[in-house]
Amino acid sequence: MSGPLTIFDRPRDYIGQPVPRADTKRLLQGRGTFIDDIQLPRMLHAAFVRSSVAHGVITGIDVAEARALPGVVAVYTGADIAPHVEPYVGVLSHLAGLRSAPQMPLAVGVTRWIGEPLAMIVAQSRAVAEDAAALVTVEIDPLEAVTDMETALDPATPVIHAEMDSNLAWERTVDVGDVDAAFARDDVTVVERRFRFGRHTGVTLETRGAVAAYDPSEDELTFWYSGQAPHMMQFIFAKHLGLPEENVRVVSQDVGGSFGIKIHTYGDEVATALAAKLLGRPVKFVADRMESFLSDIHARDHVVDGRIAVDAEGRVAALAFDDITGIGPFSMYPRTSAIEANQVLNLTGAPYVIGNYRAHAKVVFQNKNMMCQYRAVGHPIAMAVADCLLEDAAHEIGMDVVEIRRRNLIPDDAYPTQSASGMKLDDLSHHKSLETLVETMDYDARRAEHAKLREDGIYRGLGLISMVEVTNPSPMFYGIGGAPIASQDGATIRLDAGGGVHVSSSVTEQGQGTNAILAQIAADVFGVPIARVKVTTGDTRTTPYGGGTWASRGAGIGGEACLQAAQALKEQVLEVAAVILQSAPGKLDIRAGAVVDAEGGAERMTLSDLARTVYYRGNELPADLKPELVATRHYRVTDFPFVFTNCAMAAEVEVDPETGFVQVLNFWAVEDCGRVINPVLVDEQVRGGVVQGIGGALYEECIYDAEGQLQNATMADYLVPMAFEMPDIVVKHVETPTKTSVLGAKGAGEAGTGGAPGAVMNAVNDALRPLGAEIHQMPMTPERILRALGKV
Amino acid sequence: MAQTRMIRLTVNGETGSYTVPVRQNLVDFIRNDLGLTGSHVGCEHGVCGACSIEVNGDLVRGCLMFAVQADGAEITTIEGLAESGRGAALRAAFTARNALQCGYCTPGMLATALDYVEGGGAADRDAIRAHLSGNYCRCTGYQSIVDAVCDVIEGRVEA
Numbered sequence: 033m034s035g036p037l038t039i040f041d042r043p044r045d046y047i048g049q050p051v052p053r054a055d056t057k058r059l060l061q062g063r064g065t066f067i068d069d070i071q072l073p074r075m076l077h078a079a080f081v082r083s084s085v086a087h088g089v090i091t092g093i094d095v096a097e098a099r100a101l102p103g104v105v106a107v108y109t110g111a112d113i114a115p116h117v118e119p120y121v122g123v124l125s126h127l128a129g130l131r132s133a134p135q136m137p138l139a140v141g142v143t144r145w146i147g148e149p150l151a152m153i154v155a156q157s158r159a160v161a162e163d164a165a166a167l168v169t170v171e172i173d174p175l176e177a178v179t180d181m182e183t184a185l186d187p188a189t190p191v192i193h194a195e196m197d198s199n200l201a202w203e204r205t206v207d208v209g210d211v212d213a214a215f216a217r218d219d220v221t222v223v224e225r226r227f228r229f230g231r232h233t234g235v236t237l238e239t240r241g242a243v244a245a246y247d248p249s250e251d252e253l254t255f256w257y258s259g260q261a262p263h264m265m266q267f268i269f270a271k272h273l274g275l276p277e278e279n280v281r282v283v284s285q286d287v288g289g290s291f292g293i294k295i296h297t298y299g300d301e302v303a304t305a306l307a308a309k310l311l312g313r314p315v316k317f318v319a320d321r322m323e324s325f326l327s328d329i330h331a332r333d334h335v336v337d338g339r340i341a342v343d344a345e346g347r348v349a350a351l352a353f354d355d356i357t358g359i360g361p362f363s364m365y366p367r368t369s370a371i372e373a374n375q376v377l378n379l380t381g382a383p384y385v386i387g388n389y390r391a392h393a394k395v396v397f398q399n400k401n402m403m404c405q406y407r408a409v410g411h412p413i414a415m416a417v418a419d420c421l422l423e424d425a426a427h428e429i430g431m432d433v434v435e436i437r438r439r440n441l442i443p444d445d446a447y448p449t450q451s452a453s454g455m456k457l458d459d460l461s462h463h464k465s466l467e468t469l470v471e472t473m474d475y476d477a478r479r480a481e482h483a484k485l486r487e488d489g490i491y492r493g494l495g496l497i498s499m500v501e502v503t504n505p506s507p508m509f510y511g512i513g514g515a516p517i518a519s520q521d522g523a524t525i526r527l528d529a530g531g532g533v534h535v536s537s538s539v540t541e542q543g544q545g546t547n548a549i550l551a552q553i554a555a556d557v558f559g560v561p562i563a564r565v566k567v568t569t570g571d572t573r574t575t576p577y578g579g580g581t582w583a584s585r586g587a588g589i590g591g592e593a594c595l596q597a598a599q600a601l602k603e604q605v606l607e608v609a610a611v612i613l614q615s616a617p618g619k620l621d622i623r624a625g626a627v628v629d630a631e632g633g634a635e636r637m638t639l640s641d642l643a644r645t646v647y648y649r650g651n652e653l654p655a656d657l658k659p660e661l662v663a664t665r666h667y668r669v670t671d672f673p674f675v676f677t678n679c680a681m682a683a684e685v686e687v688d689p690e691t692g693f694v695q696v697l698n699f700w701a702v703e704d705c706g707r708v709i710n711p712v713l714v715d716e717q718v719r720g721g722v723v724q725g726i727g728g729a730l731y732e733e734c735i736y737d738a739e740g741q742l743q744n745a746t747m748a749d750y751l752v753p754m755a756f757e758m759p760d761i762v763v764k765h766v767e768t769p770t771k772t773s774v775l776g777a778k779g780a781g782e783a784g785t786g787g788a789p790g791a792v793m794n795a796v797n798d799a800l801r802p803l804g805a806e807i808h809q810m811p812m813t814p815e816r817i818l819r820a821l822g823k824v
Numbered sequence: 825m826a827q828t829r830m831i832r833l834t835v836n837g838e839t840g841s842y843t844v845p846v847r848q849n850l851v852d853f854i855r856n857d858l859g860l861t862g863s864h865v866g867c868e869h870g871v872c873g874a875c876s877i878e879v880n881g882d883l884v885r886g887c888l889m890f891a892v893q894a895d896g897a898e899i900t901t902i903e904g905l906a907e908s909g910r911g912a913a914l915r916a917a918f919t920a921r922n923a924l925q926c927g928y929c930t931p932g933m934l935a936t937a938l939d940y941v942e943g944g945g946a947a948d949r950d951a952i953r954a955h956l957s958g959n960y961c962r963c964t965g966y967q968s969i970v971d972a973v974c975d976v977i978e979g980r981v982e983a
Contacts, residue, residue: 056919059927060934062862062902069861159845237866237874237928237962288864288928289962321867543926543963712922719965720925747871747960755966756957760949784965 038774039557039595046552046562050712053548055541064286067241067258068318075243076105078304078317079161081151081168082326083143086179086399086740087192088172090143093151097167103160106311107168108152108303110138116306118272120297122363124513127370130202130395132363133193137299137306143172144192144361145401146740147326149299154307154315177399177740181358182335184396192361192397201363202370202395206377206453209388214350220341223425228809229413229789230733231333233325234406235752238288240328241318242301244308254281255305259294260540261580266572267516268297268366269305284570284580287542291407291724293328294542295582297365300327325745329364330734331372331406332810333357334413340421342429346436350388351381351452353417357395360402366515369403370395375410375502381418382451383462383498383678384440389452399740405582407721408501411786412728412810415499419790420797420808423495427801433794434470437498441466451500456672459768462498465680465702469496472764473682473700486802491689492697493801495794496682499787503705503779504588504675504772506668520668521585522576523594525554525601527661529647531625531640532564535597538578539590540570544781545713546586550594552709553775557598559622560639576664584779587709588675589667592773596665608659609642612652667773675770679703679783681722683795689803689821692814694730694796696759703783704766707776714780715763721784722761727753728785729792730811831895835860836904844891851875851886853894854901862902863931866960873959876932877901883939902931911938917972917981925963933959937973947977 039047058064081093095107119134138149151168155161176190183189184199192199215222242257253275259265262282270277287294304317319327338353355376359369373393380391426436441462442449448458469475475494482492510517524536535554541547547567555562568574576593579585606617609627613620613636621630626638645652646659653659669675684698701718708714731751735743744750769776789810797806800820807820818824832841835858844853849868854860854877866874868887875886878900905911914937917923924930933956940955952973953966961969975981 052919053922056922056924056927057915059924059930060902060915060918061906062860062931064862064927066861066864066928068855068865071859159847235960235962237872237960238864238926239866286928287926289926291962321869543924545922545925716922716925716964716968719967720963721965723965724962746869747867748869752960752962754957754960755953755970756950758953758966760967760970761965 044556046556047709051548051552051562051710053545054551055547066238066286066288067243067256070243070256072243072245072314075314075316076154076156076311077158077161078307078315079153079158079165080149080300081165081170083139083146083148083150085143085172085174086146086177088143088174090139090141090150090170091173092171094169095151098153098164101160101164101167103156104153104164105156106154106307108138108307110136110140110150113138113303113306114140117302120272120365122365122368124368124510124515126513127202127368127374130363130368130370131196132201135362135365137303145399146742147401149303152303152307154311179398179400179736179738179740181356181396181398184358184398192399199397200394201359201397204374204377204393206389206391208452211350211352211388211390214388215339215341217349220343220349221425221428222339222341223421223428224339225421225424225808227336227338227417229332229334230811231330232728232732233328233330233734234291234293235750236289236291236293239319239321239324240294240298240301242304243314243316244305245314246308246312248312251275252279253305253309254283256283256285257301258287259284260290260542260582261295262540262570262572263538263577263580264517272302273306273309281573284540290542292405292582296329296367296404298327321747322745325750326401326742329404329406330401331403332412332728333403334376336413336417338417338421340425342425344429346426346429346431346439348384348386348440351386351418352390353380355393358398358400359395360400361397362402364402364404366517367405367510371405372410376414378453378455379410379414379500382453382455382500383442385442386452391453400736407724408782408786411501411782412725412789415497415787416790416793419497420793423794433496434466434475437466441498457676458672459706459770460676460678461704461766461768462678465678465704465766466498468764468766469680469682469700469702472702472762478684490686491799491803492684492686493795493797493799494682494684495791495798496680497787497791497794498680499678499783501584501677501679501779501783501786502674503584503677504669505583505585506670506673508673509583518577518579520666521578521590521593522664522666523590523597524576524662524664525558525597527601527605527639527643529643531638531643532566533558533560534566535594536568536575537590537594538575538580539586540581542581544586544717545710546581546590548713549587549591549709553591553594554598557595558602560625564625576666584781587777588773588779589669591709591777592775593665593667595775596667597663600663600665604659604663605642605661608646608657609637611654611657612642612645613637669772671772675772675778677705677778677783679787681787681791683791685792685795685799687796687799687817692817694812694817696726696792699759699761701761701784702764702766703780704768705780706767706769706778708765708767709777717780718763718784719761721782722788723753723758725785725788726758726792728810729789733811829892831892833894833897833899835899836901836907846890846892848891849887850889850891850894853891854886860901860903864928873932873936874929876935878935883935902934913976913981914938914941914972917975921968921972921975923964923968923972929959929961933961933969937969940973941976945977947974949974
């Protein structure tokens with residue numbers, strides 16, 4: 033690549049190295065600061081009375097007994113807080129036709145899902161608040177609950193929002209080429225499948241929580257929360273609680289897992305902020321585990337009827353599907369609940385050359401908890417639909433599943449190009465990743481071994497997936513539609529008197545290592561030992577303005593801003609150094625915390641000497657030299673709506689036909705996330721993501737009954753992957769840096785979760801095929817496997 | 825029955841007498857009354873393992889024990905481990921392997937891993953996974969935790 037020299041034209045100490053995260057030491061000594069660790073003077077505690085009816089008219093809420101309980105400071109119903117909150121509606125203008133109804137923090141008039149907050153107790157302790165909550169009597173006249181998304185649009189089904197003509201929230205069709213003609217060709221084999229994807233939720237180990245403090249003397253609200261997008265929340269509190277935006281400070285310290293769960297507007301959190309404002313005292317709310325299951329956003333829950341046509345050479349002639357998804361009674365604010373379906377439309381089949389593509393999705397309201405963006409939004413559905421259809425088609429025509437991919441994956445030298453749905457694609461490596469995968473997993477040998485084991489009644493299977501992941505989003509994701517969500521991020525880097533460097537960034541840390549990679553980048557680019565770099569993230573008062581962490585953007589966007597800021601500070605420091613040393617900036621460099629001769633590397637002065645001269649002894653500098661020793665740069669992706677990554681993965685499973693149990697024996701992932709800044713952190717993003725994806729494929733499901741009651745709202749009943757069931761996961765990298773930035777990093781946070789489910793489903797079907805069975809429903813529970821086998 | 829009761833116990837080597845509500849569980853007492861917020865609450869019904877602490881030498885779920893049941897007990901939390909230096913090799917290995925991301929499961933995971941290592945457990949990945957199978961981690965995928973435990977058992981870590 034031509035252009036000015038960058039950090040990648042010189043030796044580096046940190047970028048690309050497995051540098052340990054500084055944050056781990058603190059957390060290993062019990063010195064973290066999670067929400068429930070915060071104690072403020074005069075702090076009160078909130079608990080919520082939640083609806084036990086999925087749909088009904090609230091005819092009365094009796095709070096007298098609760099209010100009288102000693103230790104209770106305030107009780108609020110929906111009607112009490114309605115005058116203080118501007119309602120919010122989860123729609124975006126670029127999702128044409130999307131509709132939802134106004135939402136309030138606590139239900140007013142009608143309740144629409146089990147778990148919806150109806151009343152809030154504020155008391156001296158959480159225990160007393162819970163005691164009081166148990167004393168509240170709620171009277172609800174039940175209405176018929178709409179729980180089955182597949183019948184939600186039937187004329188006989190009640191409409192959840194009286195002002196609407198149906199339960200349809202949004203609908204979109206993508207139609208490219210001549211799909212009908214392609215399916216009608218007499219030289220193609222058509223495979224049709226109905227896929228069912230269960231409802232999942234994030235199960236962050238730290239539940240959602242917040243501490244809100246309001247200072248009436250300054251009209252200022254400070255909101256500490258376990259979340260991912262402080263600036264977005266700043267806007268939301270300002271707008272909906274009627275505060276000047278600059279008077280709202282949102283802080284995220286240690287966040288105990290988020291995965292997209294903690295990036296939405298939750299009524300209980302808004303009510304907590306409002307209670308602090310009304311009472312002038314700090315209020316803490318920490319959800320208990322049942323509240324989490326009932327109110328943290330859910331995701332997936334799609335039924336997809338898919339079809340693929342392939343010719344005798346294995347070329348995909350057409351791909352088409354209809355998707356329906358139920359999102360709960362409202363579209364979540366402000367990101368909306370149509371994005372997952374939109375991603376399914378945009379991403380299905382995106383790794384492949386497909387000329388004829390039709391995708392249709394309906395998003396419907398129902399009386400269940402709301403669904404919205406959760407790790408790998410839409411990807412598990414999109415990738416499983418395309419690659420399961422592809423593998424099933426390969427078997428139909430007697431072709432190996434690797435070979436059919438070789439024939440259909442977009443060639444590595446075809447970029448830039450676009451997907452069937454019109455997604456702009458660049459810098460991808462599907463073929464190289466697939467070949468690396470095949471070699472790494474010893475594909476042929478395993479196939480041979482499986483054939484032999486089948487003779488002994490052991491049923492193993494291999495399943496692959498070739499996928500793309502949306503990362504580094506531009507304003508085209510949300511900002512274009514009117515959402516208060518920044519796609520750009522900023523970094524401020526300053527040199528302090530002692531020679532240390534402070535980075536302040538608007539991307540946030542939830543354990544993925546944001547702070548660590550920012551320090552790596554700053555240390556390398558500016559030229560100091562990493563121990564001299566301190567990083568601040570997660571505070572709207574002290575960091576530059578930005579979007580926070582979502583859609584795998586922290587490293588790619590936040591990292592590039594940090595790189596640019598470090599470069600700018602370096603240029604500034606060298607200018608000062610050149611004056612002090614009577615040299616020229618081009619003849620100097622900064623290495624290991626000192627200004628050195630660019631040629632030869634001889635030390636000329638330490639950064640501390642330089643900074644102390646500037647800060648303490650400005651009299652030694654020429655009057656026209658006014659160094660600031662601080663630089664801020666912001667960065668956004670401009671050339672592409674998203675920067676896609678690709679990944680090739682494979683699962684090896686063993687299915688026990690007697691019990692229906694599936695064991696994942698091995699898993700391999702070859703990921704191309706562009707420049708790898710820290711291989712340990714990236715590998716773990718992939719592994720953690722894969723495990724989350726295996727959870728969705730085999731275990732996890734929010735099970736509702738017909739009345740809209742969540743049946744398994746405990747961690748004993750909602751099954752998550754634990755250490756014993758999980759395999760070791762082999763991770764390899766192909767590095768194709770994105771040309772959209774100097775850093776060249778793409779995201780890595782979601783590929784595992786997005787791709788693993790399809791790979792596991794393919795592997796299970798590979799194992800089941802000799803038994804004449806197949807399954808296209810997740811999670812693939814033992815019972816469902818046995819049903820597929822006709823044994824129950 | 826009285827709503828509160830006096831207990832006397834030793835936590836991280838420090839002995840004290842406290843009046844506790846009889847319904848308060850041990851981890852809430854440790855966090856809210858003693859200010860030892862390193863122990864975390866994840867599920868409050870004994871499934872996730874985040875609140876695992878050492879009580880009289882046994883690994884215990886702090887959410888499944890009442891504070892009053894700890895009368896006379898000796899308790900060690902993650903803070904106590906750090907202060908005494910016990911488990912230093914595991915902490916170093918957890919850092920080297922990045923065996924934690926968000927850190928919320930870490931107090932319980934570390935205590936459980938220490939229980940395995942100090943109990944003479946072998947560097948057997950399946951056995952380690954079985955021992956850790958009552959501790960939920962959503963971030964890491966567990967592999968790095970198993971790696972860290974193996975590193976300590978096989979002496980690859982300098983604390």
